[in-house]
Every structure is written in structure tokens, then in C-alpha cells.
Amino acid sequence: MNQNIKTIAFDADDTMWENEIYYRETEHKYCQLLSNFLSEEEVSLELLKIEIQNMDLYGYGAKAFILSLIENALKISNHKVDTKTIENIIELGKELISKPIKLLPEVVEVLTVLNKKYKLVLATKGDLLDQERKLKNSGLIKFFHHVEIMSDKREIDYENLIKKLNVKAEEFLMIGNSAKSDCLPLLNIGSNAILIPYHTTWAHERIENPIVHQNFKQIEKLSEVLEILS
Numbered sequence: 001m002n003q004n005i006k007t008i009a010f011d012a013d014d015t016m017w018e019n020e021i022y023y024r025e026t027e028h029k030y031c032q033l034l035s036n037f038l039s040e041e042e043v044s045l046e047l048l049k050i051e052i053q054n055m056d057l058y059g060y061g062a063k064a065f066i067l068s069l070i071e072n073a074l075k076i077s078n079h080k081v082d083t084k085t086i087e088n089i090i091e092l093g094k095e096l097i098s099k100p101i102k103l104l105p106e107v108v109e110v111l112t113v114l115n116k117k118y119k120l121v122l123a124t125k126g127d128l129l130d131q132e133r134k135l136k137n138s139g140l141i142k143f144f145h146h147v148e149i150m151s152d153k154r155e156i157d158y159e160n161l162i163k164k165l166n167v168k169a170e171e172f173l174m175i176g177n178s179a180k181s182d183c184l185p186l187l188n189i190g191s192n193a194i195l196i197p198y199h200t201t202w203a204h205e206r207i208e209n210p211i212v213h214q215n216f217k218q219i220e221k222l223s224e225v226l227e228i229l230s
Helices: 020-033 039-059 062-077 083-097 108-112 127-137 155-165 177-190 224-229
Strands: 005-009 119-125 146-150 172-176 190-194 216-218
Touching: 020 039, 020 062, 020 083, 039 062, 039 155, 062 083, 108 224, 119 155, 127 146, 146 155, 155 224, 172 177, 177 190
Parallel strands: 005 119, 005 172, 119 146, 172 190, 190 216
Antiparallel strands: none
16 A cells, blocks of 8 residues: 555545435335235345436436335336335335434544545435435544545546646545455556445445455455554
8 A cells, every 4th residue: 555645535425424224224114015916025025126227317326216216116016016115116216215323333533533644525315305315414524535426436526536636646535345346446547445344235335356455455444444554
């Protein structure tokens, strides 16, 4: 990993605060609503297909998820799902959006230390309004020099962010829980990445092979970042 890092970007969901667990809880309740049509495993499999198909149109986040829930319910029921079930699905979505923010361990402590030496950035993808709400409720905005809510996390998206921040690629470090979104694109453009796996990962974000790269490290808890950057 480069020793001249000047800017550190953090992912938000499941890096700063709990997120994926709420989606999985919502999906479980959703599958129960549709148990007359398919098993939970089958409903989830079909839902993932719909989500992937809709990404280019809806992007990521809670609202995209809710629309995919409704579309999937219509599809697997052959449009026989009743309006009450659709209403219940919408309510599940509203409950998801309204979940409280629960910070992950050591977040405040680590940001407090790093903020004294580095320029800190929050770089997350998803629905703009939802992510802004989460950040506001988290109380973490004071630590960040810049907030970037991205429609996606591709190489070009990170290149644009780095250009906007007026920093060199090798001086930029991304820390997140997704190897696919928070690490691989950065390594491909000459930046640095640290992976902190979360215990629950969306199927779309999983990769088959472990990352091996000189600018990459995987750690178990956020406080280990301080040891790497000391």
C-alpha cells in the first residue's frame, strides 16, 4: 500500500452503520407474504434477478429495492397478487427507509483520529434522499471534508471523484465492506483499498476469488486501519 496517502474515502452502508441486515429482514418478511406462490428461496432468487435487471434504470438504494419487490410480486404471482399484499409490501419498504441508524463499532473513534491527519470523504452509492437522511441521522457529517453520493461505483466514477478532489490516484484510499464496489475499481485505477467484510453481504456484491494486490489489505475491524496508517 502506498505510503503517501492524503485522502481517505469511506463507504457508508455496512462500513459506517448497519444496513444490509435491514434489507435481509425486509426480504424475509416479503417472502412470507408471497409464500402461497413460491418458497422463500425461490422468491429471493427471482427478486435478485429483477433487481439486477432494474439497476440501469433505478440504480441502487431503498426506493429501487421497493419497486423491485412490487415488480417481482406481480411476476411470480402471474399478476394474481392482491392489492392488500401490494399495500403490505409498500409498508415494508417504508419501514425499511425509517430504520434507525446504528453505528458500527469504533467508527467515531477512528474518524476522530484520522480527521486530524487526512482529508476524509464519504463515498457511497444509493438513493440520494435516503443516503442524505442516513448521514444526517448518523451524526458523522462533521468528520468529512466532502460527501459523494454516487449512482454507481465503477472505475470512471472513482476517477471523476479523485479529479474533483484534486488528488492523485496513488494518494487516495478507499475503505469499505464490498470487494466488488469498494476495492477492485480502485486497484484498477492505481489507488488503494482496504476491505472490512460485513457479516451479511448482498449477493450482487460478492466475488468468487480473493483479492491479491500490493495496494490492498483486508482487516477484521475498523480500528486496524489506524495500525496500517500509523
